[in-house]
Amino acid sequence: MSHFGRSGPPDIRDTYSLLVLNITFRTTADDLFPLFDKYGKVVDIFIPRDRRTGDSRGFAFVRYKYADEAEKAVKKLDGRNVDGRDIMVQFAKYGPNAEPISRDDHRGKDSRRRSRSRSRDRYYERDRHRGRERDYRHRSRSRSRSISPDYDRGRGRGRDDDYRSRSRSVDSASPRHRSPSPGRSLSPRRTPSSREASPDRRSPAKRSPPPKSASPRGRQSVSRSPSPRNSDADE
DNA sequence: GTTGAGCGTT
Numbered sequence: 001m002s003h004f005g006r007s008g009p010p011d012i013r014d015t016y017s018l019l020v021l022n023i024t025f026r027t028t029a030d031d032l033f034p035l036f037d038k039y040g041k042v043v044d045i046f047i048p049r050d051r052r053t054g055d056s057r058g059f060a061f062v063r064y065k066y067a068d069e070a071e072k073a074v075k076k077l078d079g080r081n082v083d084g085r086d087i088m089v090q091f092a093k094y095g096p097n098a099e100p101i102s103r104d105d106h107r108g109k110d111s112r113r114r115s116r117s118r119s120r121d122r123y124y125e126r127d128r129h130r131g132r133e134r135d136y137r138h139r140s141r142s143r144s145r146s147i148s149p150d151y152d153r154g155r156g157r158g159r160d161d162d163y164r165s166r167s168r169s170v171d172s173a174s175p176r177h178r179s180p181s182p183g184r185s186l187s188p189r190r191t192p193s194s195r196e197a198s199p200d201r202r203s204p205a206k207r208s209p210p211p212k213s214a215s216p217r218g219r220q221s222v223s224r225s226p227s228p229r230n231s232d233a234d235e
Numbered sequence: 236g237t238t239g240a241g242c243g244t245t
Contacts, residue, residue, distance in 0.1 A: 017242090017243080019241085019242055019243085021239090021240080021241060021242085022239075022240090022241095025237095025238080025239085046243055046244060047243085047244095048242080048243050048244070049244095057241085057242095057243095058238085058239060058240080058241080059239095059240090059241065059242070059243090060243090061242075061243050061244090085239090088241095090242095092242060092243080093242075094241095094242045094243085
């Protein structure tokens with residue numbers, strides 16, 4: 001039974017999802033299955049992995065059949081050392097099937113765990129190593145996930161659209177209608193030629209044309225080299 | 236081969 005997360009959600013009718021955080025990047029559903037299944041009936045386990053690299057993200061979703069067992073696993077496995085790392089088990093809330101588990105959430109002391117979650121100083125420090133994908137400057141999985149769930153409240157989409165339409169007439173700050181760029185660097189002097197177009201980087205004659213091989217025709221020979229002695233042989 | 240707060244797929 002290790003088909004978790006391979007064929008999508010099997011059946012999520014009355015299952016409770018648990019979010020397992022702080023797990024090692026090598027931990028797989030098979031490793032968590034025997035662990036969570038011991039405390040209850042695990043319906044499915046899913047571990048989001050990176051589609052680009054294929055590595056685990058560091059957290060998994062354990063779906064339980066009953067909230068009782070799920071809660072038990074949370075209290076039992078929460079903080080348990082797995083693979084050398086203390087995992088954190090908690091009920092999923094942003095999931096697609098975020099069950100109203102808050103029913104039995106009378107603990108009233110879970111807010112304390114938020115202490116360490118506030119410690120987010122570094123964001124891209126990890127990207128530095130994974131910089132493999134320089135084109136992926138946009139990470140959807142970033143912790144900047146939208147705003148509070150309440151933010152959606154009262155944010156009528158249609159209303160905004162209407163407002164935008166109106167503002168278009170008044171503001172009409174068309175970005176492309178900008179002034180004809182008076183200060184456009186049109187190059188005061190556009191000399192398409194004569195300007196050291198191809199300066200030889202390592203050519204011995206990088207400097208101006210020498211008075212010697214500049215004009216082998218004899219131009220210099222007549223006006224500059226009247227003395228055969230001073231020609232090139234300076235012995 | 237690395238990282239470490241968080242919230243999910245056929």
